[in-house]
Amino acid sequence: MTDEFTLRRAQKGDAQAFEQLVTPHEQMLWRVCWHYTRHQEDAADCLQETMLKAWKAIKSYRGDCSLSSWLYRIAATVCLDFLRKQKRLPQTESADEMAEEEGFTPVDSSPTPDEAVIRRESADNIRAAIDSLPGDMRTVIILYALQGLGYEEIAAATQTAVGTVKSRLNRARQKIAKFLAGGNISADTASDQMKGGQPNVRA
Amino acid sequence: MYEHDENEVLRDVMAGLNDEVPPMPEGLHQAWMQKVEDSKTEGQKPRKQLTRFLSIAAALVFVFGGTLLTRDSLDTAVTGQPDATQTKTIAIYARRGPETETAVQDDATANSAMFTMARGADTTVHADTPAVPGQKVIRTATLLIETQDYDDSLAGIMDACTQAGGWIEHSSESVNTYSDTRTVWLVLRIPQEHLDDFLAGAGDMGRILSRTESAEDVTASYQDTRARLDTQLALMERLQALITESADLGELLALESQIADTQYQIDTLQATLNATDQQVSYATVTITLQEKQTVSLTDTRVSLSQRLGTALSLGWQSLLDFLGDAVVFLAAASPFLAIAAAAVIIIKLIRRRKK
Numbered sequence: 165m166t167d168e169f170t171l172r173r174a175q176k177g178d179a180q181a182f183e184q185l186v187t188p189h190e191q192m193l194w195r196v197c198w199h200y201t202r203h204q205e206d207a208a209d210c211l212q213e214t215m216l217k218a219w220k221a222i223k224s225y226r227g228d229c230s231l232s233s234w235l236y237r238i239a240a241t242v243c244l245d246f247l248r249k250q251k252r253l254p255q256t257e258s259a260d261e262m263a264e265e266e267g268f269t270p271v272d273s274s275p276t277p278d279e280a281v282i283r284r285e286s287a288d289n290i291r292a293a294i295d296s297l298p299g300d301m302r303t304v305i306i307l308y309a310l311q312g313l314g315y316e317e318i319a320a321a322t323q324t325a326v327g328t329v330k331s332r333l334n335r336a337r338q339k340i341a342k343f344l345a346g347g348n349i350s351a352d353t354a355s356d357q358m359k360g361g362q363p364n365v366r367a
Numbered sequence: 368m369y370e371h372d373e374n375e376v377l378r379d380v381m382a383g384l385n386d387e388v389p390p391m392p393e394g395l396h397q398a399w400m401q402k403v404e405d406s407k408t409e410g411q412k413p414r415k416q417l418t419r420f421l422s423i424a425a426a427l428v429f430v431f432g433g434t435l436l437t438r439d440s441l442d443t444a445v446t447g448q449p450d451a452t453q454t455k456t457i458a459i460y461a462r463r464g465p466e467t468e469t470a471v472q473d474d475a476t477a478n479s480a481m482f483t484m485a486r487g488a489d490t491t492v493h494a495d496t497p498a499v500p501g502q503k504v505i506r507t508a509t510l511l512i513e514t515q516d517y518d519d520s521l522a523g524i525m526d527a528c529t530q531a532g533g534w535i536e537h538s539s540e541s542v543n544t545y546s547d548t549r550t551v552w553l554v555l556r557i558p559q560e561h562l563d564d565f566l567a568g569a570g571d572m573g574r575i576l577s578r579t580e581s582a583e584d585v586t587a588s589y590q591d592t593r594a595r596l597d598t599q600l601a602l603m604e605r606l607q608a609l610i611t612e613s614a615d616l617g618e619l620l621a622l623e624s625q626i627a628d629t630q631y632q633i634d635t636l637q638a639t640l641n642a643t644d645q646q647v648s649y650a651t652v653t654i655t656l657q658e659k660q661t662v663s664l665t666d667t668r669v670s671l672s673q674r675l676g677t678a679l680s681l682g683w684q685s686l687l688d689f690l691g692d693a694v695v696f697l698a699a700a701s702p703f704l705a706i707a708a709a710a711v712i713i714i715k716l717i718r719r720r721k722k
Contacts, residue, residue: 177407179400179403179404179407182403183400183403187396190391190396191391194388194391194395195385195388198388198389199384199388204389204392208392208395208398211391211395211399212395212398212399212402215399215400215402215403216399216402216403216406219403219406219407220406287383287384287387290380290381290384291384294381305377305381308374308377308378309374309377309378309380309381309382310381310382310384310385312378333374333377334374337374337376337377340377
């Protein structure tokens with residue numbers, strides 16, 4: 165629970181109160197930033213930017229969602245912006261995938277069971293598969309699978325409906341399975357893999 | 368449920384990736400806190416400075432603006448007199464021929480007259496005395512004269528007017544309290560035959576800054592009026608002859624009515640001719656006599672130390688005057704300020720309670 169008094173102080177410009185408020189979430193944010201960037205310096209930059217943005221926006225925090233969800237949202241935005249600037253984010257999904265997110269479920273053309281494929285893969289390949297995901301899917305995967313958040317929490321953090329979260333998660337899982345099975349999502353990602361390097365990871 | 372289980376697989380498989388997350392670098396916490404602190408001072412300093420600057424500016428605008436805007440009305444309210452910055456009429460006198468009467472000349476009229484004369488400075492017209500006998504010409508002249516010997520010049524003008532056989536139709540004198548100089552506005556009536564001599568002598572009364580003369584030929588309208596008068600007089604004679612001969616009561620009444628109308632016409636036409644005759648016989652000369660400031664900042668004959676001393680003295684006096692005006696204004700505004708301050712305090716208290 166957010167300490168109301170501390171929050172009020174932070175909203176009035178008390179930096180110590182802000183520190184007191186967000187420090188419990190610092191490690192969690194660090195992990196999120198690292199999962200997005202997978203680079204220590206980049207993650208540190210993103211964390212600092214996240215904290216700065218949170219500090220500047222704390223006045224507008226009205227408690228509609230939990231503070232952690234609010235911080236997740238900021239961190240995800242900061243990290244995705246960072247990756248976009250670094251051109252390390254794949255193109256957005258196709259029209260079919262967008263339609264599916266809106267509630268239309270296309271016929272599943274891949275009979276391969278995702279679970280079996282995913283379980284077989286090594287950590288490096290899974291990481292590469294996550295890197296190949298578009299921003300919104302990457303966010304739900306990181307928050308769900310790596311941070312252990314529930315659907316409602318992710319929905320709050322991404323400001324979307326629970327159904328959208330589930331849909332994104334489902335498609336993310338299928339894309340990962342397809343990637344691991346060899347059907348890479350984008351030409352860039354395939355090219356990176358052909359070169360033997362890790363896609364979307366800065367040297 | 369199937370979907371839930373499949374997603375759970377993601378958690379199982381990816382849980383291991385969390386182990387690869389390196390510990391947060393030492394000093395990162397301090398680094399972002401420092402950024403937060405820096406942004407706090409960055410954002411608040413200019414805002415505080417801006418607020419302070421705007422507050423001071425608003426206060427200055429309030430005091431200066433309020434003082435300048437209200438000083439006239441407050442001065443008038445306190446003293447019951449016009450402001451010192453305006454020209455004050457201190458002596459008003461007028462003489463018309465052998466009779467003496469007093470007239471009040473307000474500043475606005477005097478200023479307006481001066482303005483008219485100043486405008487006429489570049490359109491000087493020299494009018495000549497009528498050459499044709501029986502010609503009716505109304506002559507007017509306007510002079511703007513500056514002098515250092517104000518009293519002598521004024522006395523000179525009065526004497527010249529008297530010697531020419533004229534009179535002062537109107538006169539108003541005023542003093543500018545800032546420059547401490549006097550100005551007199553005179554309307555003189557000078558016999559037309561002596562007008563040229565009078566104007567020629569005007570150069571001795573001071574430095575002529577502007578001189579305008581005009582002549583209006585009213586012969587045609589005068590003769591027209593004269594002809595109408597003659598007609599009316601002839602008609603009157605005829606009516607009077609008729610009334611002596613008439614014995615009928617109704618006719619007598621009609622003739623009397625017509626005689627009354629004709630007499631009215633005769634009187635009106637005669638008055639018009641008399642007025643024109645007087646305007647023709649006596650030219651109107653308007654003179655504005657200005658006293659020249661003896662100590663001037665631009666006067667090269669005054670030494671630098673004197674100029675500096677005068678400037679300092681004037682500046683100091685202006686400052687004192689302004690401060691006095693500002694105090695008066697603040698005193699006048701104090702009830703409003705008190706209400707505004709009370710409102711601010713109440714709003715602040717309400718806000719504090721809400722918090």
